[in-house]
Amino acid sequence: MTLTHEVEHEVTVRAPAAELYRYIADVENWPRLFPPTVHVECLERRDNSERIQIWATANGEAKTWTSRRELDPDGHRVGFRQEKSQPPVGAMGGTWIIEPDSDGASRVRLLHDYRAVDDDPDHLAWIEGAVDRNSRAELGALKAGAELAADSAGLLMSFTDSVDVRGSAKDVYDFINEAQLWTERLPHVSRVLLREDTPGLQLLEMDTKTKDGSVHTTESVRVTFPHHKIVYKQIKVPALMTLHTGEWLISENDDGVTVSSSHTVAINETNIVSVLDAGATIADARSFIHDALSSNSMTTLRHAKQYAEGAP
Numbered sequence: 001m002t003l004t005h006e007v008e009h010e011v012t013v014r015a016p017a018a019e020l021y022r023y024i025a026d027v028e029n030w031p032r033l034f035p036p037t038v039h040v041e042c043l044e045r046r047d048n049s050e051r052i053q054i055w056a057t058a059n060g061e062a063k064t065w066t067s068r069r070e071l072d073p074d075g076h077r078v079g080f081r082q083e084k085s086q087p088p089v090g091a092m093g094g095t096w097i098i099e100p101d102s103d104g105a106s107r108v109r110l111l112h113d114y115r116a117v118d119d120d121p122d123h124l125a126w127i128e129g130a131v132d133r134n135s136r137a138e139l140g141a142l143k144a145g146a147e148l149a150a151d152s153a154g155l156l157m158s159f160t161d162s163v164d165v166r167g168s169a170k171d172v173y174d175f176i177n178e179a180q181l182w183t184e185r186l187p188h189v190s191r192v193l194l195r196e197d198t199p200g201l202q203l204l205e206m207d208t209k210t211k212d213g214s215v216h217t218t219e220s221v222r223v224t225f226p227h228h229k230i231v232y233k234q235i236k237v238p239a240l241m242t243l244h245t246g247e248w249l250i251s252e253n254d255d256g257v258t259v260s261s262s263h264t265v266a267i268n269e270t271n272i273v274s275v276l277d278a279g280a281t282i283a284d285a286r287s288f289i290h291d292a293l294s295s296n297s298m299t300t301l302r303h304a305k306q307y308a309e310g311a312p
Contacts, residue, residue, distance in 0.1 A: 088123030167308030
């Protein structure tokens with residue numbers, strides 16, 4: 001007999017229920033808000049029903065699945081159910097429930113029901129750990145995002161670099177996708193470890209050098225969409241950041257393609273002085289991060305251009 005297990009997590013947030021509902025309903029922004037979420041795309045939407053695909057980490061592993069969601073903006077509820085769960089999960093669903101509390105605060109409840117493949121005890125323990133860890137991370141991030149409003153303090157920044165290439169989208173995509181070759185192809189990359197256990201879902205560990213000669217180790221989950229897009233989220237970020245998501249976008253034009261590298265970063269304000277200097281400000285951190293990331297992005301873009309334009 002297959003056993004279904006139920007669990008509930010909750011948090012109180014100093015924000016109106018309608019505002020918190022918008023955070024949860026707008027899945028495209030989940031990678032910025034929720035640490036486990038790498039990327040989300042809406043595949044279908046009709047009235048208050050939608051079908052979405054999620055790429056996320058669970059217990060350090062990258063997973064992807066599709067879910068159906070039922071949105072109830074008046075009741076501040078969002079129900080979800082995975083269409084085809086990834087082993088060791090046999091089935092998974094649940095509900096977000098936001099309830100107004102006293103003094104303008106709200107109680108957010110996250111309910112899950114799940115079962116393990118073959119009711120295996122080891123599978124069940126893995127799922128319990130993943131659900132507990134991700135639920136706590138998501139509720140904590142929702143509380144922080146709603147209460148702290150990081151963007152108003154200038155801690156959130158986004159920017160894009162791009163180049164035009166007289167070459168094919170496939171050649172440009174191949175250069176960016178084949179990150180295991182970057183130590184040979186890119187001067188700022190000194191070490192790379194790339195895993196792709198599931199096609200289109202990559203784990204990338206990399207050491208990169210900045211203009212001042214320092215070396216940073218990052219770990220990212222990348223989601224690939226041949227031959228037009230690669231999105232990623234760093235799961236191990238430098239000390240000056242709390243968030244780094246990005247996208248490589250390849251768009252055709254009359255003469256070839258335009259290749260763009262976009263970044264969204266949240267600055268770790270508590271580390272500004274230790275990473276930079278005693279007088280450093282948020283503006284200094286923004287400038288430092290922009291220069292470092294843009295420099296490396298443009299180096300990659302120029303080498304991708306050279307590769308694609310020289311390809312037979």
